[in-house]
Amino acid sequence: MVEIKTDTELDAMREAGRIVGRALQAVREHAATGVSLLELDELAATVIAEAGAKPAFLGYLPGFAPTPFPGVICASVNDAIVHGIPTRHRLREGDLLSVDCGAHLDGWTGDAAISFGIGATSPEDLALIEATEQALAAGIAAAQPGNRIGDISHAIAQTAAQGGYGMPADFGGHGIGRAMHEDPHVANHGRPGRGLVLRPGLALAIEPMFIAGGDGRYRIAADGWTMCTRDGSRAAHAEHTIAVTDSGPRLLTLP
Template sequence: MITTKDAEGIQGMRTAGRLAAEVLDYLTPHIKPGITTREIDQLAAECMKRQGTTSATLGYQPAGYPPYPASLCTSVNHVVCHGIPNDKPLKRGDIVNVDVTVIKDGWYGDTSRMFMVGEVSIAAKRLASLTYEAMWHGIAKVRPGARLGDIGWAIQKFAESNGFSVVREFCGHGIGRNFHEEPQVLHYGKPGTLEELKPGMTFTIEPMINAGRKEVKEFGNDGWTIVTKDHSLSAQWEHTVLVTETGWEVLTLSAGSPPPPPFVNA
């Protein structure tokens, strides 16, 4: 069942979303060559403690999965999603997605950003930048009366027109007093299809875009890490979005959030 949030719920979601984004702000200056993803995870845990938030991922265990062992996900280079922090130092040229979900007063805020570690290749920079734009092409479609298929179609059309592919196995999701609620928000699809958007709905838009083919596979046996099958680079950005009476509001914005692409305000 898809939930809609009342004024109090929207306020709770705004607070949780901002705090999740502020964890990423806090981590930003630390993400440079030599730091390990485990150290990033520890910094995030300390930041959440100071905020009075808790990590939604630590100990998270959907059916068929082992409990997730960290306070956030760190997906490096060809890791598509759910990368578990470890002791391998990041090196110059790496790209890493850091995905944070916090819980504040029972409400969940979920967001992720790409980080460039030192100087990265033009191809890696282009992938990260166009994935960010793809997410915003999806966000820009949000308004009452639009359909979830409109969001997926906008993302897919933009990504594929730039020579990239869209991962099919993972999608955005409703969010509120639960980490994952209905609806599923696909990042591909047909316009005019799937559920109609209504004011008060909150969900994530979080496209995973591959430089190569769209196919993915599980990596190793940790039960979580997903990589591109062809070992090509993958990028992801994520915002939590509210359907307003007239359009959309991004709930996971903070002082350090990158600005929307120019076409959003045009």
């Protein structure tokens, strides 16, 4: 069931989203060569706890996963697209890191993701990250009252096609509110003018995932969670929680 939020409820979601934004900002500032993914996870946990919130990912168990997720953030390195488990692995110069984070505050949820390079970043990785962020911006811009879900999906897919990037077909964005994953599904491929009509009060997590090799195929790592590119090429992920409003899309996960 698709839920429409009131302005008061969206304000509450903004507070949860603000915490997510701060956690991602802290992780990005601390990430450097030699820093472990587990250190970044602990940092995000501290930011969330000090704000009086709870991590949304820790212990999460969707139907496709064999075990509850063990981290506060998803930390996906290089060919990992999403759902990377934070471990003692230490970042290396030139790595591409994608970090996804969610938090619950007073019964409401925020969810966002960023990708960035560690140290000297190759032009190819910078272009991949920039294209993924552009796709996110295009998807958000399409989240106007009266448009449809397919308009968001099409905007993202067009950006991927223009850059020659692939996307995993089975994954995309989602509704969000009291739960992290709510209806509707927001595919990263779609036809304009199709799907659910966007109404003010609809809250969505929009999240393009781009693969440099142009091939959308993926594999699941031995940990049962990490989704990696099949061809070994690098991937980037960008996400914001937004609300459809009469005055245009409202970003809820800025720090």
